Amino acid sequence: MINLFTYSMMLLDVIYFILRNSLRIVMRPRTKPIDGELVLITGAGGGLGRLFAQEFTKHGAEVVLWDINSSSNEQTAKLVREMGGKAHTYTVDVTKKEDVYQNADLVRKDLGRDVTMLVNNAGVVAGERMLDCPDELVERTMKVNCHALFWTVKAFLPQMKAQNHGHIVTIASVLGLFSTACVEDYCASKFAAVGFHESLAHELLADEFDGVKMTLVCPYIVDTGMFEGCKIRYEVELILPPLEPQYCVEQAMNAILIDQPLVCIPRLTYLPFLLLPWESNVVTYRFMGSDKCMVPFIDTMKKQAANAAIAVA
Numbered sequence: 213m214i215n216l217f218t219y220s221m222m223l224l225d226v227i228y229f230i231l232r233n234s235l236r237i238v239m240r241p242r243t244k245p246i247d248g249e250l251v252l253i254t255g256a257g258g259g260l261g262r263l264f265a266q267e268f269t270k271h272g273a274e275v276v277l278w279d280i281n282s283s284s285n286e287q288t289a290k291l292v293r294e295m296g297g298k299a300h301t302y303t304v305d306v307t308k309k310e311d312v313y314q315n316a317d318l319v320r321k322d323l324g325r326d327v328t329m330l331v332n333n334a335g336v337v338a339g340e341r342m343l344d345c346p347d348e349l350v351e352r353t354m355k356v357n358c359h360a361l362f363w364t365v366k367a368f369l370p371q372m373k374a375q376n377h378g379h380i381v382t383i384a385s386v387l388g389l390f391s392t393a394c395v396e397d398y399c400a401s402k403f404a405a406v407g408f409h410e411s412l413a414h415e416l417l418a419d420e421f422d423g424v425k426m427t428l429v430c431p432y433i434v435d436t437g438m439f440e441g442c443k444i445r446y447e448v449e450l451i452l453p454p455l456e457p458q459y460c461v462e463q464a465m466n467a468i469l470i471d472q473p474l475v476c477i478p479r480l481t482y483l484p485f486l487l488l489p490w491e492s493n494v495v496t497y498r499f500m501g502s503d504k505c506m507v508p509f510i511d512t513m514k515k516q517a518a519n520a521a522i523a524v525a
């Protein structure tokens with residue numbers, strides 16, 4: 213039988229968290245210090261990864277930088293060191309689980325300490341219409357954006373659990389919470405990333421590892437070049453412009469430092485949580501021009517591929 217007392221406590225807790233989270237919009241809670249933390253960032257050579265490395269450095273953390281592209285990764289390390297921070301680079305393909313496990317051991321051996329914060333940031337998109345998209349590109353998106361999360365978490369979560377201390381950050385996307393046309397590979401992988409992240413968050417709490425925090429970051433289009441060309445209706449873009457990478461990373465950092473479980477950037481993108489009927493979404497998308505927003509992006513990708521082919525020839 214459900215005890216009336218525990219039932220009322222549950223209801224009170226539900227109301228408490230609704231009120232607390234509403235209040236947090238105006239009153240930011242105290243941030244946690246992260247100066248003794250060892251932070252591993254995947255995709256650290258990319259637009260957001262590099263800025264995350266710099267932000268964590270600003271807060272006094274030591275960073276371990278993983279990327280498949282060693283030259284852009286080294287560039288990030290150089291910037292971190294110029295700020296007076298400590299950076300350690302590793303060339304890792306996060307889709308190769310053996311590569312992930314070996315490099316995780318190497319990090320532990322090289323630095324003599326455990327990674328305490330993991331930022332799963334590496335991500336790719338095919339940039340092709342579904343039926344034009346080569347199978348290899350579909351698989352690559354799933355492997356980088358989804359499968360890799362399993363390998364990195366398997367590599368670093370055990371030590372976090374042993375200390376009941378740590379933080380796992382998943383850089384997903386608003387396209388992991390709602391979708392649009394012509395990015396099937398990306399939406400599938402990011403919905404998967406969100407599902408993985410949330411299930412793991414529930415698991416840690418169910419097992420009472422409340423010292424291992426989890427933050428899911430869902431940004432709208434960021435101006436890093438990843439979705440170059442993507443365009444919604446001009447008038448709507450005035451209130452929903454592509455995010456400045458620096459702004460996006462600062463907002464994500466704010467959330468991470470207060471152990472916030474989910475952050476959508478900008479706030480306007482929380483709106484789709486008002487569960488409208490599917491057909492209502494479709495008309496809203498048409499109005500906003502977001503039903504066709506990926507078409508110019510796909511064209512840009514085609515042009516880039518054509519230019520690259522000419523450069524090679």
Ligand SMILES: NC(=O)c1ccc[n+]([C@@H]2O[C@H](COP(=O)([O-])OP(=O)(O)OC[C@H]3O[C@@H](n4cnc5c(N)ncnc54)[C@H](O)[C@@H]3O)[C@@H](O)[C@H]2O)c1
Pocket residue numbers: 254255256257258259260261278279280281284304305306307332333334335336356383384385386430431432433434435436437438439
């Ligand atoms: N740019 C956007 O509009 C946007 C919007 C929402 C979410 N995101 C997400 O933010 C994250 C960072 O995106 P970004 O804009 O900085 O992209 P980016 O392309 O600038 O950086 C991605 C980095 O990941 C690395 N990478 C790719 N495959 C890898 C692999 N197999 N192993 C290791 N590293 C690999 C790349 O070399 C690159 O340095 C991604 O997960 C992306 O999906 C981006």
Ligand SMILES: *[C@@H]1O[C@H](CO)[C@@H](O)[C@H](O)[C@H]1NC(C)=O
Pocket residue numbers: 281283284285287
């Ligand atoms: C690696 O990054 C550099 C920029 O630092 C870029 O010029 C190069 O094209 C990237 N290589 C690949 C394979 O993406």
